[in-house]
Structures are given as structure tokens and as C-alpha cells.
Amino acid sequence: MYSPSRWSARGGPSPVDANDLYQEVLLDHFRHPRNHGTLADGEVLADEENPNCGDRIRLAVRLAPDGTVADIRFDGRGCAISTASASIMTAHARGRPAGELSDLADRFSAMMRAEIPFEEGGVEDLAALAGVRSFPLRVKCATMAWHALKKALARAAEKPFSGRS
Amino acid sequence: MGTHRENADAQAAGAAxxxxxxxxxxxxxxxxxxxxxxxxxxxxxxxDNAATTQKPAIVIRTECEYYGTCTANVHRAIHFMAEEATRRYEAVRAAAARFVDAPGAASTVVTRGTTEAINLVARGWAIPRLKPGDRILVTGMEHHSNLVPWQMAARATGAELRSIPVDDAGELDLRRLPELLGNRTRLLALTHVSNVLGTVNPVRQLADAAHAAGAAVLVDAAQSVAHMPVSMAALGADFLAFSGHKMCGPTGVGFLCARPERLEEMEPVFGGGEMIARVEETESTWAEIPHRFEAGTPNIAGVIGMGAAFEVFSELGMDAVQRRDAMLTRVALEQLAAVPGLRIVGAAPDRIGVVAFALEDAHPHDVAQLLDRDGIAIRAGHMCAQPLLRRFGHAALNRASLAFYNRPEEFDVLAESLVRARRALAGGRE
Structure with a gap:
């Protein structure tokens, strides 16, 4: 039989406080996003959209002849989580090999879905996104930029020395 | 936290x-x-009452009691508990018909909710009778559940789907109504109350125009039933759909009320037990309405629990609920309008307490998340009305929607939390 006291006394699973989600490092990336903008030339573009919230990202990447990311920018509209994630991702990506970044994007998505433990793995400020794992509805916000990165790198691989041809 | 505006306000006003x-x-x-x-x-x-309302203990207890005291299938078995379950189940069908002043229990179909009710009409009534060139008319403020089924029906039949536009205030723009109705419109499907703007539509006026043009009228009453007296007869609806869970009832219970002759025109959509009369090897005949639309074992416990929800509303009185709603809506609009940088979307004078808004420089998902840390539940997203949000230039919004059990002072808490959320997100920029 239904018993109000039994049910209401128990708070249910309480994830980390939202204060932990919107910590200062994350908000700083949101307020002052790194690499926000577009690239004039030599870019590979990738778009991602989340129809649930209307968030959009356009990622522009230019690879150097050695396969590292020479330049990377993002544009679009997004919430604090998706904007900060794009900022953190692009700051890390510059100068890194495409293959390594593609693996990292896969690992990041798996970490966000809590399939593997969270570890910063040398990515500066990535820890600011750890709290997102407790908010399943926001995981897509965090992974959107990384999906765009995967997509852009795959495209770049199709035309190795990316640049206007 | 919050000012201490007394609830007595409203009671004093009522007494005066x-x-x-x-x-x-x-x-x-x-x-x-x-x-x-x-x-x-x-x-x-x-x-977040427009999404679903909370349930009073009597509803929860009544649903549990069915399992604890008379679990049996309805309509078929000849034994004591089956008869009791059937009697209680059918009593709720009758209560539903009475609650919305429908023609009667005999033309009230029990469904899983508004969505299923509308889909039944789309599949069972519209698709078998629409022809290429026929028209289905909806409005620009429909919930996806009163839009997508008509898109599917139009695709299946070659009928065209048109939409009555929404003006800047969030009201239907009826200037082009005669032209939109034309002479090939077979069905007008519209919402009684917008789940985003809170606008109460002039359903009777539209229904009269539709009937004059030879069209049937389906009213989506999902957002109105918990907030105002609803009379299917007064609205002039041929079909009226609503959900139990938005009016303090269990999830998985809804109703399709219809004029009997319309229901007779409808083809069954689901085949199976309960909906048949005689079954042969290769063909069958159907049960009488409304049972021919209710294949399989229904949500008996939920339906019986729903009976308690109807009683709660009947005891409160829908006029009292509507007065309470109006008072709370006034407080909501005042408090929200006073939040810096907040813009309310929708300004219809005839409205209920469903208030969509945008907070400047703040993403709706961040706003909802930040409010959540203060224990406040509001909505963020497209509210299942993407075309309407696009009409107002938004991909997502926030929405606060009230119920009679909300307290006026809860809007103080909401407003303060919104101010803090904006400050947190703006940070150094402010």
C-alpha cells in the first residue's frame, strides 16, 4: 500500500550539485570562449546540431602538411556547457595530430556517457566537464563539439593537405 | 527567501x-x-505542470487499491472481481464524458493519452476518408501531437495540410480564415489552449466557421482541462482529446470524446481482443463503439485512479480552479516581467498560467539547470512546438506553468532564482 512518509522521506538519487556543473573554469570558457570565430581559408567545415535545444556548432579546421591541426575555430550558438566544451576542445586541438584527436574525441564521448572512468588525459580544463556526467540530458551539450571534431578530421583525411584546391 | 505574500490575498478577494x-x-x-x-x-x-501535474494521495491510493483489492481483467470474465473492476472502469469512462460535457460514455474512447486519441482520429477517421485535394487545417500553435499525425495523414492520402497563422501577441490571426477553410477542408484540428503561449483560442468561433464550410472539428484539450470548465458541447467539437496525467491523474490514461455519429464513421486502428464481435478464420466484425477502438487489456489501474482525479476536480469545482488559476497567473506575469532581461513570449489577454520566456544572454538549458539547484522545476527546450518557436525566432525557450496547488510566493522564489541565474551566466560581462 502507498505510504507517503516512506516515499517522501527518501530523496532519491541526488547527483552532484549543479554548482559543480557551473564551476568557474567552465563559466570562464563560456564567457570568454577560446578560438571562437571562423577561418578565412584552407578549412574543413563540420556542422553539428542538437534539435532538442536548437544548439548549433560550425567547426572550421585547417591541417598542416604533417597532419597536425594548424588552426581551428568554432562558431554557432550554444549553452554554457556546449560553448565551454568547444572552447576547451579547440584550445587543446591546435598543434596536435589528427589521429590522436580523433581517438580523444571517442574517449571523451565514452567518458561523458560514463562508459569509462573520467580522466583529464592532459587536456587542460577538461575536468571542468566532469560534472556533466551526472546530468544525462546535458551530455549531448558537452559532446557536440567533439562530434564535430571527429567529422571535420574524417573529412580532412579525405583530402590530406587540406587547403583550397 | 521570498517575500511572504499571504495566500489570504485571493481568499479575501473571493470573499469580497x-x-x-x-x-x-x-x-x-x-x-x-x-x-x-x-x-x-x-x-x-x-x-512544469504543463508537462505533467503532481498526483494527490487519493489518486495514488485509488490506483494501488485496484491492484490490492480487485485485480481482474475488465469486460470478459464472469466473476466477482472482474465485475467490480469493470464497473469501476466504466464509471470512469462516464465521469470523463461528464467532466468535459461530452455526448456520453458510449462515444468516449479510453486511450493512453491525448497523443493516442488524436492518432486514432488521424488513422481511423481521416486517412480512410481524405482524398487528394482535401484539406486538413491546423494552427501555428499546435503541439507536435496535434500536428505530426496530420502530416502523416496528409502524406498517406494526398490531402494538403494548412495552418492558421499566429500573430505577434500569440493569438490566431483569423483574417484569412475563410480562404484557409475554403471548400475542401474536411477537418479543423486545433488546440484549445497553447502549451507554450498559454493562449486560449476562440474555439467556438472557429468550429462554427469550420462546420459551415463542411469540416469536422477536433479539439486538443490537453492543456485546458485542468484549468477551466471545458464543455465539448459549448466548444462545438466533433472530437475532443485530453490526457489524465495533466490533470492530477495517472500517466497512460486519456480520452477521446466524440459525437457518436463521428465515432461510427471511424475505422478501428488496433485489432485484437475486446474490439471484436465475431471472429472467423479470415475476417471479423467489430464490437460496438467505443469498445471497437480499445483492443487489448487497457490500463485498468490507471483508469480507476483517474476516477479519483475527476472527483478531486469536481469537489474543488472548475470555477474555483479557474479563479485560483487567474490569480496565480497574474502573480506569475507580474513577477516574471520584473526580472531584468526577461522577455515573455505571448501576450494574449485570454490566457492561462503557461508562461514561456527568454532570458537575455542565457541559454534556456542553462537557466533550467541553474534553477534546478534551487529546487525549482521549469521547462527548457522546444516544448514540442518547434514551428511555433521558430515563428517567434527561437529554437528553445523556458516555460513556467502553474497548477492550482502552487503558492503565489513560489513566484518570488522563481524570480529571485532567475535573477541569480542570469548573473551567474553573465559573470564579468555585467
């Missing part, structure tokens, strides 16, 4: 107005177990 004796709303609120809980260490402030 004369004879009406208002329910003791604090006591009514006390009957809802969830409203006593803490969320993230704060008292829950629940403003």
Missing part, C-alpha cells in the same frame, strides 16, 4: 466578491505527497 467560498488551497496542496519533498535540499517548487 461575495458569496463564493473558496477551497482551502493550503489544505488541498497538503494532499499532494510530492509537494512536501526537498529537492537539492530546498522545498520543491514545481512549475
Amino acid at each position: 466578491a461575495g458569496a463564493v467560498r473558496e477551497p482551502d488551497w493550503e489544505r488541498v496542496r497538503g494532499d499532494f505527497p510530492v509537494l512536501h519533498r526537498l529537492v537539492r535540499g530546498r522545498p520543491l517548487v514545481y512549475f
Whole structure:
């Protein structure tokens, strides 16, 4: 039989406080996003959209002849989580090999879905996104930029020395 | 936290107005177990009532009692408990018909909710009779559940789907109505109340125009039933769909009320037990309406629990609920309008307490998440009305929607939390 006291006394699973989600490092990336903008030339573009919230990202990447990311920018509209994630991702990506970044994007998505433990793995400020794992509805916000990165790198691989041809 | 505006406000106003004796709303609120809980260490402030309402203990108990006292299938077995379950189940069908002043229980179909009810009409009534060139008319403020089924029906039949536009105030722009109705419109499907703007539509006026043009009328009453007296007869609807869970009832229960002759025109959509009369090897005949639309074992416990929800509303009185709603809506609009940088979307004078808004420089998902840490539940996203949001230039919005059990002072908590959220997101930029 239904018993109000039994049910209401128990708070249910309480994830980390939202204060932990919107910590200062994350908000700083949101307020002052790194690499926000577009690239004039030599870019590979990738778009991602989340129809649930209307968030959009356009990622522009230019690879150097050695396969590292020479330049990377993002544009679009997004919430604090998706904007900060794009900022953190692009700051890390510059100068890194495409293959390594593609693996990292896969690992990041798996970490966000809590399939593997969270570890910063040398990515500066990535820890600011750890709290997102407790908010399943926001995981897509965090992974959107990384999906765009995967997509852009795959495209770049199709035309190795990316640049206007 | 919050000012201490007294609930007595409304009661004093009611008393001053004369004879009406208002329910003791604090006591009514006390009957809802969830409203006593803490969320993230704060008292829950629940403003997502347009999505689903909380359930009073009597509804929860009634649903449980079916399992504890008379679990049996309805309609078929000849034994004591089956008869009791059937009697209680059918009594709720009758209560549903009475609640919305429908033609009767015999033309009231029990469904899983509004969505299923509308889909039944799309599949069972519209698709078998629409021809290429026929028209289905909807409005620009439909919930996806009263839009997508008609897109599917149009695709299946070659009929065209048109939409009555929404003006800047969030009201239907009826200037082109005669042209939109034309002479090939077979069905007008419209919402009674917008789940985003709170606008109450002039359904009767539209229904009269539709009938004059030879069209049938389906009314989506999902957002109105918990907030105002609803009369299918007064609205002039051929079909009226609503859900139980948006009016303090269990999830998985809804109703399709219809004029009997319309229901007779409808083909069954689901085949199976319960909906048949005689079954041969290769063909069957159908049961009488409404049973021919109810294949399989229904949500018996939920339906019986729904009976308690109808009783709750009947005891409160829909006029009292509507007065309470109007008072809370006034407070909501005042408090929200005073939040810096907040813009309310929708300004119809005839409205209910469903308030969509955008907070400047703040993403709706961040706003909802930040409010959540204060124990406040509001909505963020497209509210299942993407075309309407696009009409107003938004991909997502926030929405606060109230119920009679909300307290006026909860809007103080909401407004303060919104101010803090904006400050947190703006940070150094402010």
C-alpha cells in the first residue's frame, strides 16, 4: 500500500550539485570562449546540431602538411556547457595530430556517457566537464563539439593537405 | 527567501466578491505527497505542470487499491472481481464524458493519452476518408501531437495540410480564415489552449466557421482541462482529446470524446481482443463503439485512479480552479516581467498560467539547470512546438506553468532564482 512518509522521506538519487556543473573554469570558457570565430581559408567545415535545444556548432579546421591541426575555430550558438566544451576542445586541438584527436574525441564521448572512468588525459580544463556526467540530458551539450571534431578530421583525411584546391 | 505574500490575498478577494467560498488551497496542496519533498535540499517548487501535474494521495491510493483489492481483467470474465473492476472502469469512462460535457460514455474512447486519441482520429477517421485535394487545417500553435499525425495523414492520402497563422501577441490571426477553410477542408484540428503561449483560442468561433464550410472539428484539450470548465458541447467539437496525467491523474490514461455519429464513421486502428464481435478464420466484425477502438487489456489501474482525479476536480469545482488559476497567473506575469532581461513570449489577454520566456544572454538549458539547484522545476527546450518557436525566432525557450496547488510566493522564489541565474551566466560581462 502507498505510504507517503516512506516515499517522501527518501530523496532519491541526488547527483552532484549543479554548482559543480557551473564551476568557474567552465563559466570562464563560456564567457570568454577560446578560438571562437571562423577561418578565412584552407578549412574543413563540420556542422553539428542538437534539435532538442536548437544548439548549433560550425567547426572550421585547417591541417598542416604533417597532419597536425594548424588552426581551428568554432562558431554557432550554444549553452554554457556546449560553448565551454568547444572552447576547451579547440584550445587543446591546435598543434596536435589528427589521429590522436580523433581517438580523444571517442574517449571523451565514452567518458561523458560514463562508459569509462573520467580522466583529464592532459587536456587542460577538461575536468571542468566532469560534472556533466551526472546530468544525462546535458551530455549531448558537452559532446557536440567533439562530434564535430571527429567529422571535420574524417573529412580532412579525405583530402590530406587540406587547403583550397 | 521570498517575500511572504499571504495566500489570504485571493481568499479575501473571493470573499469580497461575495458569496463564493473558496477551497482551502493550503489544505488541498497538503494532499499532494510530492509537494512536501526537498529537492537539492530546498522545498520543491514545481512549475512544469504543463508537462505533467503532481498526483494527490487519493489518486495514488485509488490506483494501488485496484491492484490490492480487485485485480481482474475488465469486460470478459464472469466473476466477482472482474465485475467490480469493470464497473469501476466504466464509471470512469462516464465521469470523463461528464467532466468535459461530452455526448456520453458510449462515444468516449479510453486511450493512453491525448497523443493516442488524436492518432486514432488521424488513422481511423481521416486517412480512410481524405482524398487528394482535401484539406486538413491546423494552427501555428499546435503541439507536435496535434500536428505530426496530420502530416502523416496528409502524406498517406494526398490531402494538403494548412495552418492558421499566429500573430505577434500569440493569438490566431483569423483574417484569412475563410480562404484557409475554403471548400475542401474536411477537418479543423486545433488546440484549445497553447502549451507554450498559454493562449486560449476562440474555439467556438472557429468550429462554427469550420462546420459551415463542411469540416469536422477536433479539439486538443490537453492543456485546458485542468484549468477551466471545458464543455465539448459549448466548444462545438466533433472530437475532443485530453490526457489524465495533466490533470492530477495517472500517466497512460486519456480520452477521446466524440459525437457518436463521428465515432461510427471511424475505422478501428488496433485489432485484437475486446474490439471484436465475431471472429472467423479470415475476417471479423467489430464490437460496438467505443469498445471497437480499445483492443487489448487497457490500463485498468490507471483508469480507476483517474476516477479519483475527476472527483478531486469536481469537489474543488472548475470555477474555483479557474479563479485560483487567474490569480496565480497574474502573480506569475507580474513577477516574471520584473526580472531584468526577461522577455515573455505571448501576450494574449485570454490566457492561462503557461508562461514561456527568454532570458537575455542565457541559454534556456542553462537557466533550467541553474534553477534546478534551487529546487525549482521549469521547462527548457522546444516544448514540442518547434514551428511555433521558430515563428517567434527561437529554437528553445523556458516555460513556467502553474497548477492550482502552487503558492503565489513560489513566484518570488522563481524570480529571485532567475535573477541569480542570469548573473551567474553573465559573470564579468555585467
